[in-house]
Amino acid sequence: MPRFNRILSLRLKPDGENLLWNSMEEVFAGWRNYGGSKLLPAPQSAWPKGLWPPHPEPDQLPGTHEFRGKGLLLRMPDSPHYGIRFERLVMLAESEPEIIFQDTMINVSDRPQRWAIREIIQFRNGGEVMIPDGRDGAVPEIRGGESFRPGRETGRIKLAARRERAKAFISSPAGGIGCRLGGVTAWHTLSPEQPVLPRPAGEAPFSIYYCRKYFEVEMVGPEWTLSRGESKTLVHRRRLERQDLIFSP
Template sequence: MRCLYRRLGAFLLLFFMASASAYSDVTVRQITYAGWQNAYQLSNGDVELVFVPQIGRIMRYGPVGGPNMLWNNPTMLGKTASLEAAAKEWPNFGGDKLWPAPQSVWNWPPDPYLDSAPQTVRVLPNHHLLAIGQASPQSGIRFEREIALAPKGDEVTLINTMINTSSKPVKWAIWEIFQANDPLRVYLPTNISGHFAEGYLKMSDTLPSIDRIHGQLVLSRSHTTSYKVGSDAPDILIRALVSGYTVSLTAKPLKGTYPDNGCTMEVYSNPDAAPYMEMELLAPIVQLRPGEQTRFVTQWHLGPPQGP
């Protein structure tokens, strides 16, 4: 029996040593990023990620020492926005963030408490970040994001949580918006057996010429006009070619009713002089009673250039 206990003890020691070693492969430090002090940088030696608490966004994702996959608005670097100013005019910082969907319920501009208000950050023992957003009296919710960088490689996992902070039921979906930095192309899967006759949803009155290859839309940014398309494809995967890399956003499909007539993914293209395209992932709409919460897990990957 003593021998069994000794073996069990040795196994647990090795397990915890291995776990600690994996965590130690990811470094977390506070830096000044693009004029924002006390930003949080995660790095595993392969890729790095930067979260800026003052504006509640991930503002960098890319190879260490390499290009940023996320667009940063050069006119907004180091700046913040008050709740009053953001309620009148959207402060487009760039980066990656969460909004509630559908947009048709709140229209424009976005809820400033959720979009650009300062957030609190905790560094967890496993070297993940927990970003805690502010409760919105307008939408009745707040967001939390657990941000995890894999010990090796390029994978980022985001556990996105929406919590009802109001005194009555609310009905929203979690909506992640990744503003890709002037991509050469974006690939959006279509679904010929879904809700939309052409396999995708035209969300703008006019669209540029769009190619379809191997069941995917091949989207390019228009320099002169904005446009948006959506898809209800069950395989949730959007890819963009940015600065010689392929950045991918993925999620597992969930049961329920999705926003915008069933869209699981959407792509928005912005014209010059703000050269970005949004890769957007959506969760189903849920009704939450006071204090209830729902989660939507998304992942990012970075690799060499890939076609359809």
């Protein structure tokens, strides 16, 4: 939705139930959390203010949109505070219930900028997180997992929150993470062609946060140094599956 620079709906079929949490009333220190999926620069410690909430350009001020081929391009306003602009090309896969995201970060300032792209997506409450093992049998690394009730299925770990507020940081050897709601799982994977580059210090590829209102999954991409006018693109995918189907990361 260009008005909020967010994706506010994720459904297995047009008339299906929206898996994402939305709100027009959630306000914190003047910042409105509309829910859905949004982009912010990472790490937060490098923000000009250093503290939440973020400056408004990435997810509060109106952007523009245009259809590009079979996709929709969302263009956020330039941010003088972060020195960058986000552009987001969203496309449907040809033959599968999968969405392809090409998230681009552009340096619009007159000096080098060093940031990573952080995607934050908020699902409706009541779900559990699924983390697949790696192809070589490597298991995920989880920090803060004591706030969640662990379980095990074939080839994957599942986590359900056991506190009213819970957060964990996850390194997934398969490069993916899923959120199961009812009979549908939304799998999120980094495309295999993405380069393996360092992330900001202290950041994990994925983190999860649970509260009474929503279940949040965050992804942090590689940290890039951009010269004036330079851009970098992070490609990732979100695939919707019924619970009775098998996922191969």
